[in-house]
Each structure stands twice: as C-alpha cells, then as structure tokens.
Amino acid sequence: MEQTNFQLKKQDAQSHEWDVRLHRATRATREDWLGRGISYLCIGVIILVVASMLWFITSKGIATFTQNHVSLWKFLSGTNWAPDQGNIGALPMIVGSFAVTFAAAIVATPFAVGTAIFMTEISPNKGRKVLQPVIELLVGIPSVVYGFIGLAVVVPFMRHLVGGSGFGIISATFVLFVMVLPTITTMTVDSLRAVPRHYKEASLALGATRWQTVSRVILRSATPGILTAVIFGMARAFGEALAVQMVIGNAAIMPKNLISPASTLTSQLTTGIGDTIDGTLPNNALWSLALILLLMSLFFNALVRFIAKRGQLKNGR
Amino acid sequence: MGAKRTDFIATVIINLIVAAVVGILIFLLAYILIAGLPHVSWSFLTGTTDAFSGAGGIGVQLFNSFYLLVLTMLISIPISLGAGIYLAEYAKDNWRTSLIRSAIEVLSSLPSVVVGLFGFLLFVVKFKIGFSVISGAIALTFFNLPLLTRNIEESLSAVPRNQREAGLSLGLSKWKTEIGIILPVALPGIVTGIVLSAGRVFGEAAALIYTAGQSAPVTNFADWNPMDAASPLNPFRPAETLAVHIWKVNTEGLASNASQLSAAASAVLIIAVLLFNLGARVLGNFLYRRVTASK
Amino acid sequence: MLKQYSFEKTAVQTFAGNVSLAMRTENLQVFYGANHAMHDADLGFPKNQITALIGASGSGKSTYLRSLNRMNDGIATVTGKIWYHDVDINEPNVNIYEIRRHIGMVFQRPNPFAKSIRENIVYALKANGIKGKAELEERVETSLKGAALWDEVKDSLDKSALALSGGQQQRLCIARSIAMEPDVLLLDEPCSALDPISTVKVEETLLQLQKKYSIIIVTHNMQQAARVSSQCAFFHLGHVMEYTPTATMFSNPQIPATQDYISGSFG
Numbered sequence: 081m082e083q084t085n086f087q088l089k090k091q092d093a094q095s096h097e098w099d100v101r102l103h104r105a106t107r108a109t110r111e112d113w114l115g116r117g118i119s120y121l122c123i124g125v126i127i128l129v130v131a132s133m134l135w136f137i138t139s140k141g142i143a144t145f146t147q148n149h150v151s152l153w154k155f156l157s158g159t160n161w162a163p164d165q166g167n168i169g170a171l172p173m174i175v176g177s178f179a180v181t182f183a184a185a186i187v188a189t190p191f192a193v194g195t196a197i198f199m200t201e202i203s204p205n206k207g208r209k210v211l212q213p214v215i216e217l218l219v220g221i222p223s224v225v226y227g228f229i230g231l232a233v234v235v236p237f238m239r240h241l242v243g244g245s246g247f248g249i250i251s252a253t254f255v256l257f258v259m260v261l262p263t264i265t266t267m268t269v270d271s272l273r274a275v276p277r278h279y280k281e282a283s284l285a286l287g288a289t290r291w292q293t294v295s296r297v298i299l300r301s302a303t304p305g306i307l308t309a310v311i312f313g314m315a316r317a318f319g320e321a322l323a324v325q326m327v328i329g330n331a332a333i334m335p336k337n338l339i340s341p342a343s344t345l346t347s348q349l350t351t352g353i354g355d356t357i358d359g360t361l362p363n364n365a366l367w368s369l370a371l372i373l374l375l376m377s378l379f380f381n382a383l384v385r386f387i388a389k390r391g392q393l394k395n396g397r
Numbered sequence: 398m399g400a401k402r403t404d405f406i407a408t409v410i411i412n413l414i415v416a417a418v419v420g421i422l423i424f425l426l427a428y429i430l431i432a433g434l435p436h437v438s439w440s441f442l443t444g445t446t447d448a449f450s451g452a453g454g455i456g457v458q459l460f461n462s463f464y465l466l467v468l469t470m471l472i473s474i475p476i477s478l479g480a481g482i483y484l485a486e487y488a489k490d491n492w493r494t495s496l497i498r499s500a501i502e503v504l505s506s507l508p509s510v511v512v513g514l515f516g517f518l519l520f521v522v523k524f525k526i527g528f529s530v531i532s533g534a535i536a537l538t539f540f541n542l543p544l545l546t547r548n549i550e551e552s553l554s555a556v557p558r559n560q561r562e563a564g565l566s567l568g569l570s571k572w573k574t575e576i577g578i579i580l581p582v583a584l585p586g587i588v589t590g591i592v593l594s595a596g597r598v599f600g601e602a603a604a605l606i607y608t609a610g611q612s613a614p615v616t617n618f619a620d621w622n623p624m625d626a627a628s629p630l631n632p633f634r635p636a637e638t639l640a641v642h643i644w645k646v647n648t649e650g651l652a653s654n655a656s657q658l659s660a661a662a663s664a665v666l667i668i669a670v671l672l673f674n675l676g677a678r679v680l681g682n683f684l685y686r687r688v689t690a691s692k
Numbered sequence: 693m694l695k696q697y698s699f700e701k702t703a704v705q706t707f708a709g710n711v712s713l714a715m716r717t718e719n720l721q722v723f724y725g726a727n728h729a730m731h732d733a734d735l736g737f738p739k740n741q742i743t744a745l746i747g748a749s750g751s752g753k754s755t756y757l758r759s760l761n762r763m764n765d766g767i768a769t770v771t772g773k774i775w776y777h778d779v780d781i782n783e784p785n786v787n788i789y790e791i792r793r794h795i796g797m798v799f800q801r802p803n804p805f806a807k808s809i810r811e812n813i814v815y816a817l818k819a820n821g822i823k824g825k826a827e828l829e830e831r832v833e834t835s836l837k838g839a840a841l842w843d844e845v846k847d848s849l850d851k852s853a854l855a856l857s858g859g860q861q862q863r864l865c866i867a868r869s870i871a872m873e874p875d876v877l878l879l880d881e882p883c884s885a886l887d888p889i890s891t892v893k894v895e896e897t898l899l900q901l902q903k904k905y906s907i908i909i910v911t912h913n914m915q916q917a918a919r920v921s922s923q924c925a926f927f928h929l930g931h932v933m934e935y936t937p938t939a940t941m942f943s944n945p946q947i948p949a950t951q952d953y954i955s956g957s958f959g
C-alpha cells in the first residue's frame with residue numbers, strides 16, 4: 081500500500097515535470113516572438129509610408145477645391161494655366177500627359193511585340209545571348225541620361241526636320257518610346273513564354289506556317305499578358321518626369337500640334353513646385369496635378385488587376 | 398498572297414525591328430561614351446563645380462551619389478528584409494495579406510516624382526529639415542522598398558520547402574530557420590536584387606530634386622565628423638547627386654560647354670550603372686556557387 | 693476499380709499497462725480544409741521498438757506521422773489527443789519547439805542544410821544553447837557514428853553537405869536528428885530515394901538506434917517493414933485498418949484488406 085502510493089507520487093512528480101517542460105517558454109519561443117515583432121514592424125513601416133503618402137497628397141491635392149474654392153470642372157476643363165493670376169486650367173497638362181503616353185505606347189508596342197516574338201519563337205538562343213542583355217541595359221540607363229540624349233540628339237534632329245524649336249510632343253514621344261520599350265518587351269516575353277507548348281505544336285502539326293501560328297495562336301492566347309505589359313509601359317510613361325521635362329518645352333498651353341512646346345503633369349510639377357510658396361493657390365494647384373498623377377497610377381494598377389482577374393476566370397472555365 | 402509569303406514578310410519585319418532595337422542601344426551607348434569620355438579626366442572626376450554656371454568637375458556630386466546610395470541601402474535593406482520575411486513566412490493567405498500586397502504594389506508603381514514630392518512635403522515643408530542628404534536617402538528608401546521587398550520575398554519563397562521543414566523539425570524557431578537556414582540559401586538572389594536596385598537608386602533624380610536638393614556645397618574632405626557642418630558626412634547638408642547634376646546642367650545650366658559637361662557626366666553615370674549590373678551578375682553567380690557546391 | 697473494404701472491421705491492438713509507451717494517440721483526426729484525411733487513429737508506440745506504418749499512396753501515413761510532432765501546424769487541422777509523457781501535446785499552448793526537440797523527424801527526400809557536414813549537425817545544437825567546443829565535437833562524432841556515416845566523412849567534415857551522395861545525405865539527416873538526443877524518431881520513407889546498398893546501411897542504423905530511441909517509420913517497402921519493425925500498422929484511405937505485431941501481420945493478417953495488401957492483390 082505504502083509502496084504503490086510512493087510510486088504513484090513519483091510518477092505524478094515525473095509527469096508534472098514533463099508538463100512544465102513542454103509548456104514553458106524557451107529560447108525558441110522567445111526568438112519567435114522577437115522575429116514576429118521585427119517583421120511585423122517592418123511591414124508596418126511600409127504600410128505607414130503608403131498610407132501617409134496617399135493621405136498627404138490627397139489632402140494637399142484637394143485643397144485647391146476645398147480651400148481655394150476652384151471648381152473641379154474648371155480645373156479639369158480649363159485651358160488657361162496661370163496660377164499667379166488665379167487661372168488654373170489643367171487641361172493642357174492633362175492632354176500633354178495622355179498624348180505622350182498613348183503615342184509612346186502605340187509606337188513601342190509593335191517594336192516590343194516583334195522583339196518578344198524574336199526572342200521566344202524565332203531565335204531563343206540569340207534572344208538570350210544578345211537581346212536579353214540589350215533589354216537589361218536599356219532598363220538600366222537612368223532617365224536623366226535619356227533626357228540628355230533627347231536634348232542633344234532628338235530635339236536638334238526635329239528642329240532640322242520640321243523647323244521650330246524642336247521641343248514638343250514628338251520629341252517626348254521618341255524619348256519615352258525607348259524608355260518603355262524594355263518594360264513592355266520583358267513582360268511580353270513572359271506572357272509569350274507562358275503560352276502552353278502544345279498550342280503551338282498543335283498548330284504547326286496542322287500545317288500552319290510559323291507566322292500563322294504566332295499570329296493566330298500564340299499572340300491570341302497571350303493577349304491579356306501583352307495588354308498588361310502595355311499598361312505597365314503606359315504607367316511608366318505617364319509618371320516619367322525628368323526625361324520628358326527636358327525635351328517637351330514646358331509651355332503650359334494647349335498643344336496645337338506635335339512639334340510645338342507643350343507640357344505634362346510631371347514636367348509642370350518638376351519646374352513649378354520649387355518656385356511656389358506652401359499653402360498658396362499656385363502651390364495647391366500643383367499638388368492637384370500630383371493628385372491626378374497619383375490617381376492615374378492607382379487606375380493603371382487597378383486595370384492590371386482587372387485584366388489579371390479576367391484572364392484567370394477565362395482560364396478557369 | 399500565300400501563307401508562305403506572309404510568313405516570309407513577317408519574319409523580315411521582325412528581324413528589322415530587332416535590328417532597330419539593338420541599333421538604338423548601340424547608338425545610345427556609343428553616343429554617350431564618344432561624346433562624354435574625352436572630357437572625363439581626373440580633374441573632372443574630383444574637381445568642384447562652379448555654383449553659378451554649373452561648370453567644372455563632379456567630385457562632390459559623385460561623392461554625394463555614393464553617400465546617398467549607402468545611406469539608402471542602410472535604411473532600406475533591413476526594412477525590406479523584415480517585410481520580405483513577413484510575406485514569405487508569417488503572412489497568412491487572407492484579405493489582410495492581399496491588402497498589404499496591394500499597398501506594396503501601389504508604392505512600387507507610383508511615379509518617382511510623386512515619391513519625391515511626398516518626401517519634399519514631409520521633410521522639407523513639414524519637418525523643416527531642409528534639402529538634405531537624409532531627406533534624399535529616405536525618399537530613395539520609399540522608392541526602393543517595394544522592389545527590394547518583393548525581390549527578397551521571392552528569393553526566400555524560392556528556397557525549397559523541405560529546407561524549412563528540416564529546420565523546424567529540429568526544434569528551431571521559425572525566425573531562426575528563416576535567418577539561419579533559408580536566408581543563406583536565398584542570398585545569391587537577394588544580393589543580385591540589391592545590387593540591381595543600387596544601380597536604379599544611383600541613377601534616380603526625380604525623387605531627389607526636391608529632397609536632397611540641387612546644390613552641392615563644397616565640403617571639407619578632411620573632416621569626417623558627421624556632426625560638423627562642413628563635413629561630407631553631415632547628413633543635414635544639401636547634396637546634389639550626379640544624376641541631378643546632369644538634369645540641372647541641361648535645364649538651367651549657364652555653362653557654355655553644358656553639352657560636353659553633361660555628356661561627360663552621363664558617361665560616368667552610365668559606366669557606374671553598367672558596373673552595378675555587371676557586379677550583380679558576377680556577385681550573384683559567385684554566391685550561388687558558394688551556396689550550392691562545396692567551397 | 694478499388695475494392696471496398698469495411699472501415700467497421702478493423703483489428704487494432706492496444707497495449708496492457710505493463711508495456712511502456714513512448715507516445716500514444718487517441719481519436720486523432722486530421723483535416724486538410726474539407727478533406728478528412730485521417731479518421732480516429734488510436735495507436736500506441738512501445739518504447740525502444742520500431743513501429744512501421746504501411747499502406748497505399750495517399751492513405752494518410754505522412755499525414756499521421758507529421759501530426760505527431762506538430763509539423764502539420766498551419767497546414768492541417770488536427771483534433772484528438774497525442775499523449776507524450778502524460779502530456780497532451782496536441783494542445784495549442786504546448787511549446788512546439790520543445791516537442792520537436794524530443795520527437796525528431798527525418799523526411800522522404802534528404803534535406804541537408806546548404807552548410808558543411810559539421811555545421812549541419814551543430815547548427816541546431818548551438819541554437820539550443822550548447823556552446824562547448826568539445827561537447828559539440830563529441831556530438832558530431834557520436835551522431836555520425838550512430839548514423840553509420842562517420843567512417844565515410846570523418847576526414848571531410850568541413851565539406852558541403854550537398855556534395856554527399858543521396859544515401860549519405862539521408863544518413864546525415866538521421867545523424868542531425870539524433871544529435872539532438874530525441875526520445876522518439878519519426879521517419880517518413882527514409883529510404884525511398886536511396887539505392888539498395890544505402891538502404892541496407894540505413895536499416896542497420898535503425899536497428900542499432902532502437903536500443904536508445906523509439907522509432908516510427910513510414911515505408912512502402914514491405915520487406916523493409918518486415919526486416920526492421922516490431923509493430924506494424926496498416927493504413928487505408930485515412931483509416932487504421934490493422935495494427936498488430938509485425939510477425940502477426942505478415943504471417944497471419946487479421947482482416948481481408950491487410951491480406952490483400954500484403955499479398956499484392958490490393959485494389
């Protein structure tokens with residue numbers, strides 16, 4: 081009786097010891113708390129940056145309308161930009177930005193798609209050895225260098241060709257075309273590579289030529305991807321500041337043609353923001369331009385998501 | 398027109414396009430190097446700029462570019478490492494995570510001029526720090542964080558699951574597993590990403606014009622105490638970088654030889670960026686061999 | 693077509709109070725979302741014996757095994773009790789890292805760290821606060837000897853573990869686990885990636901190790917189960933159909949499903 085009691089107690093004590101041992105915090109649990117803390121903090125910093133960026137630019141950007149009581153419609157449709165005199169029609173810059181963006185995308189897309197087809201379908205080997213580095217180098221060139229070349233080569237060239245100052249939408253388009261080309265090409269290559277091999281093989285087996293296969297099968301099934309690529313390129317063009325500002329001439333007037341000085345949202349911002357005083361109408365008006373840039377960037381983002389979702393639905397079915 | 402003929406024509410056109418793309422790059426590089434390199438000399442690389450005309454050497458700007466790069470990396474690497482680990486290891490597959498991912502996506506797609514303006518608003522207007530190295534470095538950090546975070550997350554997630562299981566099954570904490578086991582394997586990819594982003598940061602100007610400023614006060618390169626006003630390390634002095642200098646000389650420069658100056662500065666900038674690209678490749682391959690095979 | 697076997701008719705042994713068990717599960721269920729991958733597993737594992745888990749692919753062996761040291765945390769929902777030293781280690785508030793130190797695991801595919809052979813073994817030891825150089829060296833040697841790898845690698849401990857052959861890597865993984873001096877060793881098809889000679893080596897290692905450890909091994913190879921194990925559990929579609937001493941299972945299977953499986957006329 082005594083004996084068993086003693087044994088039971090001993091057993092109890094042992095299992096109690098294990099109970100404690102398996103429940104207490106150890107170095108590993110503390111490490112995990114620490115790690116969790118650090119990584120949550122870091123992601124928190126990023127979220128805070130994004131949130132405050134959206135908040136500050138929005139609140140600054142709407143001051144034109146809430147404090148200076150400029151009508152939103154006048155801002156968007158007015159063509160007279162002279163903030164010193166209280167005229168803040170932003171249409172010239174809006175038109176300028178959209179014009180260079182669309183023009184650059186329209187010129188760059190055939191080049192990008194052609195290059196991507198070459199890299200994936202015609203000569204993957206040369207594609208990897210020659211074009212891949214070429215594209216990477218083009219991405220690597222800083223935008224001020226593009227701006228400088230635009231200023232030193234494209235602008236004089238346009239001046240010789242059509243007269244005038246040489247500054248204007250055409251020159252900006254030219255510079256942006258080279259800048260967005262690598263973006264669109266890289267992403268198009270990815271989407272062409274993602275087309276299942278058997279699509280291509282089936283088409284070739286039916287006796288289609290390479291071009292028929294490419295145009296009817298590969299490009300068609302890669303269309304959402306190519307569209308996404310073009311939108312990314314457009315987003316880059318829309319937001320590019322210095323290279324455009326250096327070659328477009330920076331005249332805040334409605335562009336009448338493609339070869340006279342014009343301006344974009346970004347170019348107006350870079351030239352203007354340093355010369356205005358915080359809190360005044362001219363300053364607030366510039367922040368409103370920045371807000372348009374921000375909203376457009378969100379719009380491009382949403383568009384890409386929308387296309388991706390559509391693509392998933394289609395593939396799912 | 399037969400299908401064969403169309404095929405032929407299409408092939409010719411595509412080849413022409415490719416030739417044009419390659420030609421553009423060759424032209425760009427050749428133009429910059431030919432126009433710029435003859436004007437690059439030791440005195441140009443180390444000399445000081447005339448504050449009024451913008452003529453003269455680029456010594457201070459070159460230093461500023463590297464100083465800003467180092468500061469930016471010092472701030473952004475730890476943060477994106479933590480954030481990358483969060484996304485690769487701790488984030489659950491739910492709406493909160495996808496919101497976080499969207500936020501990062503948004504940050505990465507914002508034009509750099511917007512990021513720069515935000516930095517201007519925050520540091521120069523609100524906190525009244527003025528145009529300074531530190532304002533510039535933080536603005537560049539904002540611009541750098543999303544790409545670096547994504548690169549780190551991708552590199553970490555690409556490490557096979559079984560490495561994580563190996564660590565966890567030995568009773569290592571998640572954190573220890575990630576830092577001690579996964580990170581070393583992911584290092585080649587991470588380092589490549591960091592060096593590539595360094596090239597981007599080095600060439601960035603739009604985010605800096607209104608944060609680090611457009612003037613390069615001559616500093617006393619014998620004084621390395623960051624607290625001294627004249628020290629090159631003082632984080633509160635304005636610091637025009639090489640990329641900003643090129644922009645400035647071209648748009649507002651009064652120097653008679655502005656074009657030669659900016660060609661030379663562009664050549665230096667391009668060479669620096671090319672070296673970063675090359676360095677990324679070489680370093681990545683080297684580390685990859687170190688990690689995968691026997692040393 | 694798969695034959696239908698009744699899940700009502702099972703033969704699962706229980707152990708009398710005088711057999712001491714390394715661990716035991718009670719009513720263990722595992723769900724991958726809506727997929728009910730493991731039903732009601734009540735198994736006890738005698739100390740210092742090798743228990744084999746056999747069954748067709750997808751029958752839930754790995755699922756069950758991975759639940760035992762909480763490796764399914766965050767992947768699957770595991771309900772029921774897992775008794776280890778009279779503690780239910782399936783409770784949320786137990787220290788899973790401590791559990792894994794006592795219940796080690798070796799996986800199907802060798803997964804050495806991308807570090808040197810020595811570092812593979814000492815890394816987790818150092819993380820657990822073992823600092824002494826002499827002690828670390830000793831653990832390296834004993835664990836590599838225990839895993840029958842010492843003679844092959846003793847001169848190249850600083851070489852990368854990735855340069856070893858698959859069989860050597862797997863034995864390194866076993867060494868890495870036993871260097872932690874666990875109570876229980878879980879092995880999930882440790883030989884499936886190995887050639888016959890390496891397999892024999894690993895099996896010999898296991899037979900040696902059972903003197904110190906309790907071992908649970910998943911295997912597809914019935915000869916292997918017969919060679920090394922004392923107890924054997926047969927899994928089928930997420931159910932434990934039969935759990936008997938190995939000798940019984942292979943000479944006198946208790947239910948039709950097991951009979952068919954070990955005679956090869958299954959399914």
Ligand SMILES: Nc1ncnc2c1ncn2[C@@H]1O[C@H](COP(=O)(O)OP(=O)(O)OP(=O)(O)O)[C@@H](O)[C@H]1O
Nearest residue numbers: 724727729747748749750751752753754755756767
């Ligand atoms: N990570 C997972 N997520 C979802 N379902 C899973 C997961 N792992 C396993 N399953 C499912 O659980 C069931 C049992 O799988 P388990 O891997 O345990 O089988 P197994 O007996 O180990 O098979 P094998 O012999 O092929 O290793 C299967 O239906 C499988 O699809």
Ligand SMILES: [Mg+2]
Nearest residue numbers: 753754755880
């Ligand atoms: Mg399995």
